[in-house]
Each structure stands twice: as C-alpha cells, then as structure tokens.
Amino acid sequence: MKNGSREFTEKKPQLLKFTDSQVQNSYTGRLLRARRKGLLKAFLLDYVLSYYFVFGVTTLYYHFAEESVSLPGPAFGWMALAALVVAAAWFQFSESLGRVMIFKTDKMLKSQETTNFHWHQKASGWFGFALFALTIVLGYVLTEMDLPLLFSAEGLAGAQRIFSSLVTPNLSIFNMVINAMIVTIFIAFTATAIAIPVAFVLSFMCSRNLMNFSSTSRFVYAALRFLFNFTRSVEPLIWAIIFSVWVGIGPFAGMMALMLHSIASLAKLYSEQIESIDRGPIEAIEATGANRIQVIWYSVVPQVVLPFLSYTIYRWDINIRMATIIGLVGGGGVGTLLMQYQGLAQWNEVGTIILTIAVVVWLMDYISAKVREAIY
Amino acid sequence: MDPILEVSHLHKIYDSGVHALSDVSLKVMPGEFLAIIGLSGSGKSTLLRCINRLIEPSNGSVKFEGVEMTKLPQTELRQMRRKIGMIFQQFNLIKRHTVLKNVLSGGLGTKPTLSSVAGLYSSEERDKAYAYLDMVGLAEKALKRADELSGGQQQRVAIARALMQDPDMLLADEPVASLDPSTSHSVMKYLEEVNKKLGKTILCNLHFLSLVLQYTTRVVALKGGSIVFEGRPEEINEEWFKRIYGEEAAAVEIH
Numbered sequence: 001m002k003n004g005s006r007e008f009t010e011k012k013p014q015l016l017k018f019t020d021s022q023v024q025n026s027y028t029g030r031l032l033r034a035r036r037k038g039l040l041k042a043f044l045l046d047y048v049l050s051y052y053f054v055f056g057v058t059t060l061y062y063h064f065a066e067e068s069v070s071l072p073g074p075a076f077g078w079m080a081l082a083a084l085v086v087a088a089a090w091f092q093f094s095e096s097l098g099r100v101m102i103f104k105t106d107k108m109l110k111s112q113e114t115t116n117f118h119w120h121q122k123a124s125g126w127f128g129f130a131l132f133a134l135t136i137v138l139g140y141v142l143t144e145m146d147l148p149l150l151f152s153a154e155g156l157a158g159a160q161r162i163f164s165s166l167v168t169p170n171l172s173i174f175n176m177v178i179n180a181m182i183v184t185i186f187i188a189f190t191a192t193a194i195a196i197p198v199a200f201v202l203s204f205m206c207s208r209n210l211m212n213f214s215s216t217s218r219f220v221y222a223a224l225r226f227l228f229n230f231t232r233s234v235e236p237l238i239w240a241i242i243f244s245v246w247v248g249i250g251p252f253a254g255m256m257a258l259m260l261h262s263i264a265s266l267a268k269l270y271s272e273q274i275e276s277i278d279r280g281p282i283e284a285i286e287a288t289g290a291n292r293i294q295v296i297w298y299s300v301v302p303q304v305v306l307p308f309l310s311y312t313i314y315r316w317d318i319n320i321r322m323a324t325i326i327g328l329v330g331g332g333g334v335g336t337l338l339m340q341y342q343g344l345a346q347w348n349e350v351g352t353i354i355l356t357i358a359v360v361v362w363l364m365d366y367i368s369a370k371v372r373e374a375i376y
Numbered sequence: 377m378d379p380i381l382e383v384s385h386l387h388k389i390y391d392s393g394v395h396a397l398s399d400v401s402l403k404v405m406p407g408e409f410l411a412i413i414g415l416s417g418s419g420k421s422t423l424l425r426c427i428n429r430l431i432e433p434s435n436g437s438v439k440f441e442g443v444e445m446t447k448l449p450q451t452e453l454r455q456m457r458r459k460i461g462m463i464f465q466q467f468n469l470i471k472r473h474t475v476l477k478n479v480l481s482g483g484l485g486t487k488p489t490l491s492s493v494a495g496l497y498s499s500e501e502r503d504k505a506y507a508y509l510d511m512v513g514l515a516e517k518a519l520k521r522a523d524e525l526s527g528g529q530q531q532r533v534a535i536a537r538a539l540m541q542d543p544d545m546l547l548a549d550e551p552v553a554s555l556d557p558s559t560s561h562s563v564m565k566y567l568e569e570v571n572k573k574l575g576k577t578i579l580c581n582l583h584f585l586s587l588v589l590q591y592t593t594r595v596v597a598l599k600g601g602s603i604v605f606e607g608r609p610e611e612i613n614e615e616w617f618k619r620i621y622g623e624e625a626a627a628v629e630i631h
Binding site: 107110 | 456460461481482483487492547
C-alpha cells in the first residue's frame with residue numbers, strides 16, 4: 001500500500017452519512033437536544049405573539065365599545081389565559097409563526113427544515129400580517145392622535161406667543177450661558193474619554209467569535225451582554241436622575257450618566273464590528289502557536305481600529321447632544337440653566353439658550369464630519 | 377523511520393450535519409511533499425485544519441511527532457502548533473501591517489505576551505525575518521504595507537511568516553488557487569525549495585493536477601470526505617482522474 005494505489009471503493013459524497021456509530025450518536029443526540037430547545041422557544045414565542053394579539057383586540061374593543069383607552073386590571077388575567085388557548089391551538093400546526101421563526105434561524109435545525117413558502121400561502125403568514133395591521137391601528141388609537149387640535153385657533157395663538165419670544169433672545173445672560181455651555185462640552189468630553197478605553201477592553205469579552213472557546217468564556221460573554229443590554233436600555237436621562245440622587249445634582253451626575261451609557265453603547269458597537277471581521281488572519285496567527293491576547297492584538301485589532309474610531313466620533317456627537325439635555329434632570333451644565341428659565345416661563349432667556357445649543361451642536365457636528373473625512 | 381504525522385480514523389461532522397471527513401487515515405513520512413487533491417467540498421481544507429486543530433475533529437486521532445494532538449489542552453496545543461506552519465488560499469496577512477511585521481508575527485508562539493503587544497523585537501528576530509524574506513526574494517519590500525504587494529508576493533510573505541516559527545511541517549491550504557498560472561509556479565517553486573533545501577515536510581491542497589505532477593512526491597485524493605486514492609502522482613491515469621473528479625471532468629493544464 002505504501003507506494004501502490006489503495007483499493008478503490010466508490011463512495012458518493014452525501015450529507016448525513018455515518019460510518020461510525022459513535023459519531024452518529026453524538027450528532028443525533030445534539031440534534032435532538034437542539035430540537036427540544038427549539039420547540040420550547042417556539043412555544044414561548046407563539047405565546048408572546050398570541051398574547052399581543054389578544055391584547056390588541058381587547059384594547060380596540062374597549063376603545064370603540066366602552067370609549068376608554070386603558071384596559072381594566074382584571075382584563076390582563078383573562079387575556080393571559082386566552083393567549084394560552086390561542087397559542088396551544090397554534091402550536092398544533094407544524095407551521096405556527098413561532099416555530100417557523102425559531103426553526104428557520106437555528107444553525108442546526110435549519111438544515112432539517114425543507115419547507116419553503118410565500119407568506120400568503122400559509123396561515124402563519126396571515127397571522128403575521130394581522131399582527132402588523134393590528135399594530136398600525138393600535139398606534140393610531142393609543143397615541144390619541146387628534147389633528148384638529150393641532151390647528152385650532154387657541155393652539156396656534158400659543159405657538160405664536162412662544163415662537164416670537166424664542167426668536168427675540170435676551171442677550172444680557174449670554175456670558176452665563178457660555179460658561180454653562182463650556183461645562184456641558186466638558187461633561188460630554190470626559191464621559192467619552194473615560195468610556196473609550198473601558199469599552200475597548202470589554203468589547204473583546206463580549207464578542208461571540210472570540211469568546212466561544214470554553215464554558216467560562218461563554219458565561220462571561222452572556223453576563224456582559226446582559227449587563228450592557230440592560231445599561232443601554234435605560235436612557236441616559238434616567239441614569240442622570242439616579243446619579244443626581246447618588247452624588248447630588250450637578251455636572252458630576254451628568255458625566256457619570258453619560259459615561260455609563262457610552263460604555264454600554266460603544267462596547268456593543270465595537271463588539272459587533274469584531275464579530276464581522278475576516279476570520280482568515282485569526283487562523284493564521286492561531287496557527288503560529290500564539291496565545292489569545294497575541295491573536296487579538298495581531299489579527300483582530302488591526303482590522304477594527306478604523307471602524308472603532310468612526311463609532312467613537314459618532315458617539316461623541318451623541319454625547320454632545322445628550323449633555324445639553326441631561327441638565328434638565330439635574331445633570332448640570334447648560335441644561336440645568338434651561339430648566340430654571342423654563343420653570344419661570346422666561347421665554348426670551350430660554351430662546352438665548354436654545355440658540356446657543358443649536359450653534360454649538362452644529363459646530364461640533366461640522367468638526368467631527370471633517371475629522372471623519374480626514375481619517376478615511 | 378517513524379512517520380512525522382499519523383492520522384487515523386478521523387471524522388468531522390459540522391453542526392449543519394455535513395459529514396466533511398469520514399474515516400480518514402493517513403501516514404506522512406518526514407521530508408515528503410504530499411499533495412491532497414479532490415473537488416471543492418471534498419474535505420481537503422477540513423483535513424488540514426483538523427491537524428493543527430483550527431477545526432476540532434469529531435472523532436479519531438491525529439499524531440504529530442508521536443504526540444496525540446486531539447487530546448491536548450490549550451497550552452500544550454499552542455506549543456505543538458509552533459512546529460506546524462500554515463499558509464492559506466487568501467494569504468491571511470495583516471493588511472495594515474508592514475511586510476516585516478507580518479513575517480515577525482510568525483514567531484509569536486515563542487514570544488512573551490508583553491513584548492509582542494508592545495512590538496519589541498530583538499535584532500536577532502529582525503535578522504531572521506530579513507533572512508527568510510530574502511529567501512523568498514522580497515527583502516527590499518520589507519517596509520511596505522502588506523496590501524501594497526501583489527497576490528503572489530503576499531503568498532511569498534506568508535511562506536516567510538510560516539518559516540519564522542521554525543516548523544517541522546508546513547500545511548498549505550490551496551496556496552495558489554487565487555493566483556494566476558505564472559505566479560502559481562513561482563510560489564510552488566519556493567515551496568519546493570522549502571521542502572528540498574530546508575527539509576520541511578509539506579502537506580499541500582491543490583486543484584491542478586499538472587502542479588501535483590511537477591512538484592509533489594505523493595498524492596492523496598479525497599472524495600466526499602473519504603480517501604479514494606493514495607499513490608505516486610504519475611499513477612493517476614485517465615481512469616483514476618475520472619473517478620476522483622467525476623465523469624465530466626477534464627484535466628486543465630497549467631503551464
């Protein structure tokens with residue numbers, strides 16, 4: 001056999017062909033587990049969608065029949081039960097919306113799915129369409145849209161009063177506004193400057209492609225993702241309220257709020273960029289026997305520095321805007337000043353502040369656009 | 377003489393259910409230039425990556441220089457990887473780094489983390505990198521950015537990078553598949569030199585039979601994840617060719 005040809009046996013290339021029973025068992029076992037998990041997820045999703053459907057229909061009933069926008073308390077209890085019945089009924093069909101959505105997106109289960117259809121050919125498609133239509137109608141009802149009110153004589157008179165004050169600013173407070181504005185800019189700057197290195201380090205730990213090597217690393221990934229998603233879903237305005245109680249009203253509270261939110265947002269943007277890089281250079285550096293930190297430094301970092309820079313500038317833009325607003329709830333800077341004059345209904349002074357904010361934000365946007373151009 | 381690499385009953389099943397390797401067994405002696413041929417999707421790349429465990433095999437054993445690779449924990453695996461250089465179809469250089477830094481990165485396996493992150497290289501390391509760059513004829517390009525080089529030149533830099541880690545064996549995954557015919561020959565000649573002058577064992581995935589005939593000492597053919605032929609390049613006659621590549625296939629000469 002050493003130099004001659006091996007006995008030839010014709011084997012057609014084919015999927016799912018097992019020659020070793022051990023190999024087969026491990027694969028089918030994993031497939032079964034994935035299927036069980038998928039079914040559970042599908043039912044939960046079906047339940048959520050059914051609950052939303054029942055909720056939407058009930059809300060519309062109360063709006064049109066009982067002329068009330070909000071639901072009475074007991075309604076939520078029986079809606080949960082009704083949704084359970086609807087979801088259980090749905091789940092009998094192999095093409096319930098939840099099952100289609102879960103099974104079509106799972107890496108392992110996707111290969112087992114063979115059905116392909118247009119949405120209008122199946123009941124689940126129509127259910128999806130009904131949910132979409134329901135959402136549009138609910139949007140109209142729940143926001144209490146009222147166009148005549150917008151153009152009533154009384155409303156227009158109020159609008160005219162405030163606009164005319166705003167465009168005749170009181171320039172005697174200009175120096176004070178500029179001082180507050182400088183504080184605001186530094187709130188944004190400090191928050192961004194601290195957030196960048198922290199988010200940079202943490203972003204590698206919440207990138208799926210780098211943290212997929214052991215159960216500990218996957219736990220760190222999941223924990224960080226959860227923490228950041230939570231931090232991000234609470235608006236900076238609310239963080240500012242929390243910090244103004246924690247460290248007292250002032251720029252420090254505003255800076256902390258912005259910094260925390262920036263870390264979470266930047267870490268997410270950074271890690272998404274890391275997840276989309278070319279795997280080739282990683283393989284090449286791994287093959288040299290390099291350790292994890294070396295692999296990241298030599299193959300990941302060079303691919304992400306430019307996008308990171310661009311995201312950071314984008315975040316700086318957001319922080320400048322947010323820093324002006326954050327003062328409204330006790331975060332210091334120009335926003336606090338705005339809140340004081342607005343509370344006294346001194347609209348000319350408010351006008352001065354708004355114009356200053358507009359000019360500064362526009363100027364900062366212009367500068368960062370120029371910087372971005374220079375980088376690329 | 378003991379084989380440098382011994383693969384036995386190797387299986388790989390991907391999560392998607394594709395059985396990419398099925399019961400592959402293979403012995404490679406030191407100093408061989410082994411070609412692995414077969415259609416796209418026949419499992420050639422998977423086989424190479426299962427050897428240094430860039431892909432985890434599902435089942436079976438891989439012995440390199442007598443050490444069982446499949447059971448090694450991470451730290452020991454990294455030590456073994458230093459002895460196995462690898463080059464790729466897409467070259468996989470760090471595009472934004474200089475050619476020299478790319479070659480130096482081949483030595484990361486033996487370098488402390490701190491000094492490699494700081495980018496501190498000794499003059500011996502630099503001399504060694506320049507020597508290998510000189511060997512592939514690119515010493516004067518050392519300070520250019522890697523993406524300024526042509527495809528063939530980039531692959532030669534990748535060869536220098538692989539040599540930088542002092543490997544006993546080189547894995548070459550379709551090294552010339554994205555190159556034009558004349559550059560293909562230049563890259564293959566450098567690989568031949570690495571094999572003959574430096575005595576490194578080479579496992580090379582190839583598409584073109586003419587390159588196999590010209591450069592390699594032994595051939596293994598994969599079809600549907602299994603080995604269907606093993607022998608000397610000149611033993612592949614018309615009939616074998618059709619069995620490996622299918623009835624409709626015709627040999628494409630590359631000059």
